[in-house]
Amino acid sequence: MRVLLIGGNGFIGSHLVDGLRAAGHTVSVLDPRAPRADADWRGVEYRQAAYSDRAAIDAMLDGCDVVLHLASTTVPSTSNLDPVRDVSTNLVDTLGLIASMRERGLRRIVFFSSGGTVYGNPDRLPVDETHPLRPISSYGVVKVAIEHYLLMYHALGDLDPLILRPSNPYGPRQIASGQQGFIATALACAHQGLPLRIWGGGNTVRDYLYIDDLTDLVVRAVNGSSSGVYNVGSGAGHSLNAVLAAVERVTGRTIRVEHLPERGFDVREVVLDIAAASARFGWRPQVELEQGIALTWHRDG
Known part of the structure; x- marks a missing residue:
């Protein structure tokens, strides 16, 4: 099967290239950046x-069996700065991709939404897929809008979309930008002896998923024809302070913390209910948090 990854040069995409290729699929990638040097692009x-670039999209779709859409030009911390750009470069460009797929009768798309932003501040934990969608960042709003368009075209009989809502993936190759990827940033601070910036008191809770577990789920799901919406997480929540303590244990280094004011677009606490994905795909995450941090430290360090 030929799989096209839109945004395949990123942290998640580069690992999916490895997993899909190992599973015997033919892999293509479209990305605005030059191929990253820390990944294997053979074949x-x-x-x-x-x-x-619709011409480039059209050319890559020819002969394709399934599209994995991972691309995003924003992260939650940047999306509110320019919502118009967020909409035009993410929602509008995705609608262009959908139009090209429909022109070719290509039905299968796996869209990577966001389990960390689409629910907003949840009413209950763990949060399942039936929870109301109340995003508090433009990033989450756009993800929800794309989901709705995909489901609309599914109802109209044009697409077979699989919508995945990953929690907070982490692991080797994740760039420590300080904007997204708390574990990668904390490990970089440990490595370089730099202070770690935390917005708020460090009590924000997230569901962290090791990248190999996410890849395993995607490789299982891409082979089938299942449509619908599925959370993809570890099913466990950890505060920033707890993650920091785990990073210090793994690295044996003390990290100085700079606390900054809380940000209004940060969801306070989210832990995903992954029962639906477990039942449908026979999948369970295998790597616990501290083990995953150690794997990342030793592979990237």
Whole structure:
């Protein structure tokens, strides 16, 4: 099967390339950036082009069996700065992709939404897929809008979309930007002896998922024809303070913390109910938090 990854040069995408290729699939990638140097691109058809480049999209879709849509030009901390750009470069460009797929009768798309932002501040934990969607960042709003368009075209009989809502993936190759990826940033601070910035008191709770567990789920799901919406997480929550303590234990280093004011777009606490994905795909995450931090430290360090 030929799989096209839109945004396949990123942290998640590069690991999916490895997993899908190992499973015997032919892999193609479209990404606006040059291929990253820390990944193996042998046997991969790689095209460097903007997500808005319809000619490039059309060329890559020819002969494709399934599309994995991982691309995003924003993260939650940047999306509210320019919501118009967020909509035009993510929602509008995705609608262009959908139009190209429909023109070719290509039905299968796996969309990577966001289990960390689409629910907003949940009413209950763990949060399942039936929970109301109340995002508090433009990033989450756009993810929800794309979900709704995909489900609309499914209802109209045009697409077979699988919508995944990953929690907070982490692992080797994740860039420590300080904007997204708390574990990667904390490990980089430990490595370089730099202070770690935390917005608020460190009590924010997230559901962290090791990248190999996410890849395992996707490899299982891409082979089938299942449509619908599925949370993909560890099913366990950890505060930033707890993660920091685990990083210090793994690295044997003390990290100085700089506390900054809380941000209004940060969800206070989210832990995903993963029962639906476990039942449908026969999948369970295998890597616990501290084990995953150690794997990341030793592979990237």
